[in-house]
Amino acid sequence: MGKEDFYQSRNALNVSSAFNFHSRDTNQSYSTEKHIRFYGVEFGKTQKEIRRLFGKPNFAQKKGLPLDTQITLFYKLNVKGIKCILQMHLYRDQLFFAQIQLTDSNAQIKKVFLELFRMKYKVNELDWNNNLKDADDNRIALQDDIVPKASYFTGNKALWQEIRSELSSKEEAENSWDIDIKKIALKWS
Numbered sequence: 303m304g305k306e307d308f309y310q311s312r313n314a315l316n317v318s319s320a321f322n323f324h325s326r327d328t329n330q331s332y333s334t335e336k337h338i339r340f341y342g343v344e345f346g347k348t349q350k351e352i353r354r355l356f357g358k359p360n361f362a363q364k365k366g367l368p369l370d371t372q373i374t375l376f377y378k379l380n381v382k383g384i385k386c387i388l389q390m391h392l393y394r395d396q397l398f399f400a401q402i403q404l405t406d407s408n409a410q411i412k413k414v415f416l417e418l419f420r421m422k423y424k425v426n427e428l429d430w431n432n433n434l435k436d437a438d439d440n441r442i443a444l445q446d447d448i449v450p451k452a453s454y455f456t457g458n459k460a461l462w463q464e465i466r467s468e469l470s471s472k473e474e475a476e477n478s479w480d481i482d483i484k485k486i487a488l489k490w491s
Contacts, residue, residue, distance in 0.1 A: 304395045309361040309376045310372035314401050314453065315391050318368040330434040331445070334423040338440035338454065341381075343425065345440060345456035347397045349373060352390055369393055369468055384411055398461055400454040412450050419444065419452065427431060 303311075311491035314320060339345070343352060352375060353359070366376065373395075377388040384404060391399040404415060412430070419442070420428050428434065430470040439457025458461070 305320055305361060306363075309374075310366070311451075312376070312403060313363060313367075313374055314351075314389060314451075315372070315374070315399060316363075316367060318473065321368070321465065321469055328432050329431050331430055331435060332425045334425055334434050334436055336423050336436065337438070338423075338434065338436040338442055340397070340454045342392065343390070343397060345397050345454075345458065348395045349375065352392075352397065356388075366367070368472070370397070370466065371378065382414070393461065393465055397463065398456045398458065398465070402452045404450045407448070409448050412471060414448070415450065415452075416444065441473070442456060469471055 310316060318331075319470075322457070344353060356375075356377055360378050361376040362375070363374040371392075371394045373392045374391045375392070379386055380386055381402065385406060387403045387405060389401050389403070390397055404411060415427070416430060419434070420426055423434055423436060423442075428444070432443050432444055434442040434444075436457070439459070441455045441457065443453045443455070445451050447452065
């Protein structure tokens, strides 16, 4: 598998239906007084600001994404000795979603990873498949899946509305049948 295929296959938001999960909050949810940021990066930061902090990404995906101005930056990092893939999604050059994926789903590594979140956000009850929310409605969803991951969502409701609106417009355009009966009739005659 080539580099491009590898990263595109890991992209959490590579199809429009993937955006539905940001609104689901069915798991146990906990509040934290600590402000939620992704690896020290505030939501709303630009690609330039992210690159200044992290350097050149291992891969940047701009094509084949559901939103016109969507860009996904991928980085391979070690988080406290745990090999991870970070992905940061920007819309209109603003960070709105990010994810840390573990590259190994070994039980001990998952335990350490979860403990890092418990300590950082001071929520001892936190477990896999739980959510964390801060005062600004920023959220983290811990998912114990085939690839364990932590997904970070901006609490910016206006930005999510813009995203939903663009996705809805694109879906309507794809599903509409704009047929010019007169042109078809002329071709048949």
